[in-house]
């Protein structure tokens with residue numbers, strides 16, 4: 001028998017997405033901010049404790065709104081990890097901001113909070129911690145630095161929905177949190193995202209920027225008798241069909257997280273043996289955190305081993321992937337960003353990390369994936 005292809009990701013659908021889309025269709029309100037968008041906003045506000053949640057087209061769009069909200073001007077500096085997706089930097093670069101890259105911690109692969117303070121200059125405007133793999137950054141330390149230096153904190157919580165740090169949901173701790181509902185994330189709508197605004201005084205302006213720089217949201221609430229151009233802005237709100245799809249996912253968020261955690265925990269228990277033999281390092285989740293099983297990765301001994309590992313799995317029809325090319329070493333990062341120290345942990349980890357398939361439905365094939373990974377190391381002896 002031909003072995004089945006085991007993809008790296010397969011978007012999970014709850015079965016109710018089309019039903020809610022049909023309802024949105026029947027409601028006849030297809031633009032943004034209809035009934036389904038409101039349900040999603042309330043759910044996010046309730047589950048995260050954010051003052052205001054606003055759906056956007058993507059996490060990228062949410063980061064762009066945040067950059068507008070903190071008035072990034074050419075030359076302003078934004079401290080962030082280099083080990084992240086391009087949007088973390090691009091949202092600020094679009095406004096002329098300069099990403100200042102700081103190295104990551106070897107345990108969680110999150111920004112090393114101990115290196116942030118030395119990267120601060122008079123031009124520094126914000127810190128953007130990225131919660132890699134849905135595992136939290138050291139937010140108490142980061143918030144303390146931000147308060148002492150009068151900086152904004154924008155959490156890139158693209159991977160962080162349903163995770164907590166000291167009991168607080170990710171995205172609800174900084175001034176802003178940015179979530180992604182891209183189909184590779186846990187809770188999805190194809191493309192999609194949300195901005196969490198945790199400071200009440202910034203919420204009204206966030207609404208205006210998201211609605212093309214107008215006070216249309218206030219107009220719909222009956223707070224003003226006409227709407228008009230008030231500020232800079234763009235069109236950042238998704239239509240109702242997307243919100244309807246997303247609502248089906250939000251309703252199932254606990255179930256989705258539990259199922260993903262079961263798969264994550266099985267991988268984690270299975271690879272103890274490989275870790276004990278020094279062949280891999282497994283992910284590390286700090287005691288003060290709960291995570292959402294966004295990602296399962298292994299750290300291999302070096303780049304050559306990782307290349308052989310991915311190739312070996314591919315021959316057995318199992319898809320595994322690596323990421324990221326660190327931003328400080330990418331062509332645009334070299335041109336548009338800055339870094340003071342050598343980013344040695346970032347460079348080392350980015351060569352060793354491999355992500356394993358993790359999607360609901362993998363349960364049926366997971367034993368085979370684990371067995372194949374063990375056989376790679378047996379063959380390698």
Ligand SMILES: *Cc1c(COP(=O)(O)O)cnc(C)c1O
Pocket residue numbers: 057058059060061084085087088130156158159179180181182191192193
């Ligand atoms: C996925 C991701 C993004 C971008 O999310 P989109 O919704 O695709 O714009 C940004 N940052 C990180 C860390 C991500 O993983």
